[in-house]
Amino acid sequence: MTHVWWARRDLRLDDNPALLSAQEDGPAVAVFAWTPALHFWSGRRRAHLARVLWSLREETGGALAVRRAPAAHAVLAAARQADATVVWAAQEYTPAGVREQAEVAEALEADGRELRMIGSPYAVAPGRVRKADGTPYRVFTPFRGAWREHGWRSPAGPADPEGFAHLAPDASDVDIDQIAAHGDSEDPLERPHEFREARVREALEDFVGGDLEHYSEERDRPDLDSTSHLSSALAFGLVHPRTVLALTGTVDHSAARTFESEISWREFHADTLWHEPRALRESLSTVVLEEDWTSGPDADRAFMAWRDGRTGFPLVDAGMRQLASTGWMHNRVRMVVASFLVKDLHLPWQRGADHFRRALVDYDHSQNQLNWQWVAGTGRDASPYFRIFNPDTQAAKFDPNRRYVERWVPELDTPAYPAPMVDHKAERETALALNQRAKGTQGR
Known part of the structure; x- marks a missing residue:
């Protein structure tokens, strides 16, 4: 009996319970759904995903089918083509992942087939x-x-790289080489991440x-x-x-x-x-009143200076340039740049989280959103809002020889480098005052 492995956020052969279960009764069919949602990813993330799928296809002897369709359509089509009554997949827990697996289960059940979930990320x-x-x-x-x-x-141990059944050649309708090339051209990185x-x-x-x-x-x-x-x-x-x-x-x-x-x-x-699925977009607690976040053209200009690494604060600028160039940023620097956006520029954390979603190759829904809420002081067990990172103090402590900032800000100490765009001490006082105002309003 042939079973189907629906590959999701488990693109590997080792320690993969869903794949092992699919292979238990013989060779398994493998399918990945290239869904419409992926077209909203950044070019760099799509390119990386394409490379990961290319590598996995190589490991499976070319058996992995990549179908361009909503997951319910792609998985059902693969199950029908393989004449499989059972599809195995790892369970997802993000709001989008939960909706997707419910749609797949419903489509399979309506066709006399079954989705079985085992394992998670x-x-x-x-x-x-x-x-x-x-x-x-x-x-x-x-x-x-x-x-x-x-x-x-x-x-769980390794799956059998030869334990795959091949679907018809037209089962894959996504040119992953082309997607990788387009992603690289659209959104280049200094070098690809390991795939x-x-x-x-x-x-x-x-x-x-x-x-x-x-x-x-x-x-x-x-x-x-x-x-x-x-x-x-x-x-x-x-x-x-x-x-x-x-x-x-x-x-x-x-x-x-x-x-x-x-x-x-x-x-x-x-x-x-x-x-708390609402944590994807909503603050879990209020630290600043909605009307007190900075908005308008000045806010947009401040955001773009932050995004482009032109704030005049070397550690912030180094981090943002590292992100733009590599799709990755050191965790300590992530905290500093996030604190600067929220507490020096007084912009809502969602703007920063959205930029990270576009720029990071390692973007993860819960990690990104809840880490931003941690820095902003709005999440569960978050850093207190009054903990405001001083970029210069952080640089002196964690980059004492300036190797990091000089790597990413080569024009440092020259007339080409901008002066600090804000007075950190003054903005810290403003942030604390806005927080006190929010607390006073909540107490009424």
């Missing part, structure tokens, strides 16, 4: 970690403790055996290449967090536990979005 699926009274955690630290106590399964599963695994093992030891001391230093660079691989499912945790679990030093804590932040954000 997380070590512990959203909704599993709850307080004793059954309610979700709103604070990260106790969530992390309960998440560790809950635990996770061991990696091969085997290379990601090698990089992970190198990190665990090397830089992980210094992670606690160096993770906030953008001038040092000491982070894992796994974010794109996790976002596209080239590696599962359970695989990562299995490897870090073999290391007995505090830096490994610190790194695992960062994984648990990813899972906390996913859990928060699962319980």
